């Protein structure tokens with residue numbers, strides 16, 4: 563797909579399905595992630611692939627997280643949580659791996675990991691795959707992070723679900739560029755007087 567068309571038309575899938583994404587397509591997505599802008603060459607991200615039967619265990623972790631956060635959650639809610647792990651053949655967990663001793667501010671490292679996640683999303687779309695970026699409370703649960711091997715000092719940036727787009731083009735409205743862009747003309751700035 564032509565690059566500008568990709569950037570201007572990408573969207574998150576509404577629904578995903580099998581079959582499993584090919585190794586080549588996944589590798590291309592991972593390479594795209596590795597091109598994330600990265601101040602100080604810290605590579606402040608880590609990616610984990612969850613596929614096949616591992617998704618069942620991930621679903622159990624999501625359900626256990628919900629049960630811990632909401633002890634009143636019923637069987638249906640827990641089953642829905644388990645099923646989230648099965649909504650795509652592949653889940654890529656994007657986490658930070660921040661170097662807190664580095665000179666580069668942690669926020670920049672987090673942003674860099676976010677760019678890696680977006681790289682995955684773009685590369686999925688470019689290859690005519692569907693992808694959706696999810697977090698939810700589970701992403702901030704230390705139990706979930708621990709189960710995935712992510713320490714308390716790091717963050718889950720997203721669970722990127724990848725598969726075949728089974729939901730079609732969403733009708734969600736797109737922002738009008740003029741609503742969030744303006745040309746700065748120095749009218750909000752006054753030079754300091756001595």
Ligand SMILES: Cc1cc2nc3c(=O)[nH]c(=O)nc-3n(C[C@H](O)[C@H](O)[C@H](O)COP(=O)(O)O)c2cc1C
Pocket residue numbers: 572573574575694695696697698719720732734
């Ligand atoms: C960090 C992050 C976390 C998100 N988490 C969720 C989520 O948990 N649930 C959800 O419905 N959308 C979530 N979204 C939003 C969707 O991934 C998606 O971007 C949004 O629905 C807009 O669709 P679009 O990507 O087609 O513009 C998240 C987006 C980001 C950037």
